[in-house]
Amino acid sequence: MANKGRTSWLRRKFGFNVLLVMPLQVILxxxxxxxxxxxxxxxxxxxxPITGPWYASPIIGAQNYVSILTxxxxxxxxxxxxxxxxxxxTLEFALGLVLAxxxxxxxxRGKPIFASIFLVPMMVIPAISGFTFQTIFSTQGAxxxxxxxxxxxxxxxxxxxxxxxxxxxxxxxxxxxxxxxxFLLMYAGMTALPSDPIRAAxxxxxxxxxxxxxxxxxxxxxxxxxxxxxxSLEAFKIFDVPFIMTQGGPGTTTETISIFLYxxxxxxxxxxxxxxxxxxxxxxxxxxxxxxxxxxLPKAE
Amino acid sequence: xxxxxxIYYATMLVAALFAVFPLFWLVASxxxxxxxxxxRPVVWxxxxxxxxxxxxxxxxxxPSITVVGGVLVPSFYAFRNSxxxxxxxxxxAVAIGYMGAYSISRYKTGGAxxxxxxxxxxxxxxxxxxxxxxxxxxxxxxxxxxxxxxLIYLGVNVAFVIWIVRGFxxxxxxxxxxxxxLDGVTKWSIPFRIIxxxxxxxxxxxxxxxxxxSWTEFGIALILxxxxxxxxxxxxxxxxxxGGPALGPMAALSTLAVIPVIILGYIIQKxxxxxxxxxxxxxxx
Numbered sequence: 001m002a003n004k005g006r007t008s009w010l011r012r013k014f015g016f017n018v019l020l021v022m023p024l025q026v027i028l029x030x031x032x033x034x035x036x037x038x039x040x041x042x043x044x045x046x047x048x049p050i051t052g053p054w055y056a057s058p059i060i061g062a063q064n065y066v067s068i069l070t071x072x073x074x075x076x077x078x079x080x081x082x083x084x085x086x087x088x089x090t091l092e093f094a095l096g097l098v099l100a101x102x103x104x105x106x107x108x109r110g111k112p113i114f115a116s117i118f119l120v121p122m123m124v125i126p127a128i129s130g131f132t133f134q135t136i137f138s139t140q141g142a143x144x145x146x147x148x149x150x151x152x153x154x155x156x157x158x159x160x161x162x163x164x165x166x167x168x169x170x171x172x173x174x175x176x177x178x179x180x181x182x183f184l185l186m187y188a189g190m191t192a193l194p195s196d197p198i199r200a201a202x203x204x205x206x207x208x209x210x211x212x213x214x215x216x217x218x219x220x221x222x223x224x225x226x227x228x229x230x231x232s233l234e235a236f237k238i239f240d241v242p243f244i245m246t247q248g249g250p251g252t253t254t255e256t257i258s259i260f261l262y263x264x265x266x267x268x269x270x271x272x273x274x275x276x277x278x279x280x281x282x283x284x285x286x287x288x289x290x291x292x293x294x295x296x297l298p299k300a301e
Numbered sequence: 302x303x304x305x306x307x308i309y310y311a312t313m314l315v316a317a318l319f320a321v322f323p324l325f326w327l328v329a330s331x332x333x334x335x336x337x338x339x340x341r342p343v344v345w346x347x348x349x350x351x352x353x354x355x356x357x358x359x360x361x362x363x364p365s366i367t368v369v370g371g372v373l374v375p376s377f378y379a380f381r382n383s384x385x386x387x388x389x390x391x392x393x394a395v396a397i398g399y400m401g402a403y404s405i406s407r408y409k410t411g412g413a414x415x416x417x418x419x420x421x422x423x424x425x426x427x428x429x430x431x432x433x434x435x436x437x438x439x440x441x442x443x444x445x446x447x448x449x450x451x452l453i454y455l456g457v458n459v460a461f462v463i464w465i466v467r468g469f470x471x472x473x474x475x476x477x478x479x480x481x482x483l484d485g486v487t488k489w490s491i492p493f494r495i496i497x498x499x500x501x502x503x504x505x506x507x508x509x510x511x512x513x514x515s516w517t518e519f520g521i522a523l524i525l526x527x528x529x530x531x532x533x534x535x536x537x538x539x540x541x542x543x544g545g546p547a548l549g550p551m552a553a554l555s556t557l558a559v560i561p562v563i564i565l566g567y568i569i570q571k572x573x574x575x576x577x578x579x580x581x582x583x584x585x586x
Contacts, residue, residue: 016488017408023461024401027411031430031456032422038433054436099316108309115574116567117317120324123566125517127534128555132323135330135548142326145343154341176323184577233586237426246537254543261428266524271432285424 036282038166043276048269057272064276074277076252077260084242084256085235088174092231093224095175096182101212103183122180130244133173134160137245145280159209160246162255170242170254174235177275189223202250229292236285307437322557330552331355338548354549355557358540376554379536383516383558385447386532390454390515395508397455398462403492405463406470407478422460430456431524436527447530450522454515461514462507469503470496505569506576513562533558 038054043064047057068074099118103111104175121129136142137159147155159165193216201211239258248255248263255263257277265274330338332350353363358376404410434453435444443449473496481495482488497504519534526535537554540547566573 017404017410020400020404020492021410023397024463027397027452027456027459028422031434031453032425035430035433035437036425038436039429042433072377099390102309102312106309107575108306108313110313114313114317116570118320119566119570119573120320120563123513123562124324124559125519125534125555125562127519127537128327128559131537131551131555132327135552136323136326140341140343142343145341148342158343158383176319179318181577184574186572188577233424238533239427243520258426258428262520262524265428265432275429275432278426281426282424282429286421289420289424 033035039275040279043279044273045272047272049271050269064273065280068273068277069280073252073255074260077255077257078281080167080252080254081236081238081256081258084171084174084238084254087168087171088178088235088238089228089231091171091175092179092182093228095179096184096187099179100182100186100190103187105208118183119180121177122184124177126177126240127244129173129177131239133169133176133241134245137165137169161250163250166246166250166254170238173245174238174239177241178231178235181231183229185223186220189220193219201291225292229289233285233289317323327552327559328556330548331556333549333552335549339543351549354553357547358550358554358557370477376536379531379533379554380557382447382450382526382530383532383534385529386450386454386510386518389451390458391449391508391512393451393455394459394462394511395504398459398507399466399497399504400492401459402463402466403496404468406467420460420464422457427456427457427521431521435524445526445529450525450530450532451515453521453525454511454518458511458514461510465507465510466503469576470499502572505578506572509565509569509573510576512565516557516558516562 003266042054042057044059044061045054045057046060046064047054051057103115126134138144139156139158141159143159144157147157157165159169197215197219198211201215206214237258238256239262242254242256243259243262246254248259252260261274261278261281264270264277329346331354333344333347334349334351334353337347357363360377374497431453433540437448438444441449443452459493477495477499478491481491486495517534518532522532522535530537533554537551538546540550540554
């Protein structure tokens, strides 16, 4: 009851809160919203930097959309991206969860030191991890050397020029970099769990496996969902690592959506056409994210 | 019991080995001399470490590395540009993001969708905004400038500050502000003089996160900064050696770019861990 006066004290601040978000709004408008609106406009024209100023370009309607959706290379870029996202995020999640569970339930010394070491890959510049993995998988790289030493013969496979291994290498590089992120979130989630249900189950004779599957996993569900959404969103835009390791090759077998859009918008100057592709992708991402985060939103508070 | 313990340590050591191996490979490469770069069998640890790669990237005499056609430009500028871009973005993003996060946390500004809206900024494929931005930037003469880079990085990374800091502000009891208000602290001073010191940890974590993201960004910089404002990741691929990639100098520049971030990350690891987990455990409200 005594709070009543104070609540209205907060209420009178209306206006102040809007002022506080103003800079954020301005930046987002300038850098994201207005350019995005312009991208929508451009996608309806057939503008290219070589055809003159953008506002002089005639509107041609939805032609770009029809054309890009029926382009096989675009469809393949989507497939490649889905394979990379699926492979990398699954691998990161599985490894991160297992490692976090080991960290949580095993009793051993030096945990802070191990944690610091595990977090290192996250700090490495993606472009640089792409470059490093490129040299590791190259003909003269570490993988071939280890295989040669084990087998006793000279192994000289050009891993990044074979479709399946190039794709796997890209997935591996991304998984190396982001498993720590999953580990971190899963471990934080586990330590934040209430200990009573786990202890009670243990007293009642539940096995460790049952405790994990029946009690911990369901309670971890929100954070697992968040972690998967965040990683999938970021992985969906993957550019640096495959661009540096393979430039999308061999052929177009590792060409992700971002690489495809970069090549067509910048290198081939087909801006309007590529913009249509970017907008299609953006809409798809928003829809999927809204759908995926649905179980999280209403449960708020 | 003893056997169990050794399995624990063995598992952790294997995981740790995987985590650091690429980094070891990178650092080892930076100390190799040119004839060891692509040698078979692989030279894992150069017997006579060569510092020529480091000398070469800073334009110092490097006897074993013959620069072909002067492609190997000194990297001082790349370091300066990356540093300016990363620091500029970090300061601005933390300031703007903190004010936004405070407003969203305390006043629920914009309602339930604000949060999702801010996160949408992470869903846009960068190419979708960079091309139209090129059009603007040409009129504003911001193409190939560090300022232009800072503006874009600010837009795409500020969401992380909101995401992390908001959880920390949510955790500060309302009573703190009410008491301050009764003591005569004005509404303008409350977020800056009362709340700010209480969420320092979250600000540090989000600052480091934004710093890393801007320090490491490649795709946007590749499009916007070809000549005057080249950043480290873009500079990396300008090194050539006799037509092929100059492995040693690339590895040397990479090492120099990565080590400070790892040290920085180690120093504020606690806040970083707390910040990231806070963002995901509590930040979804």
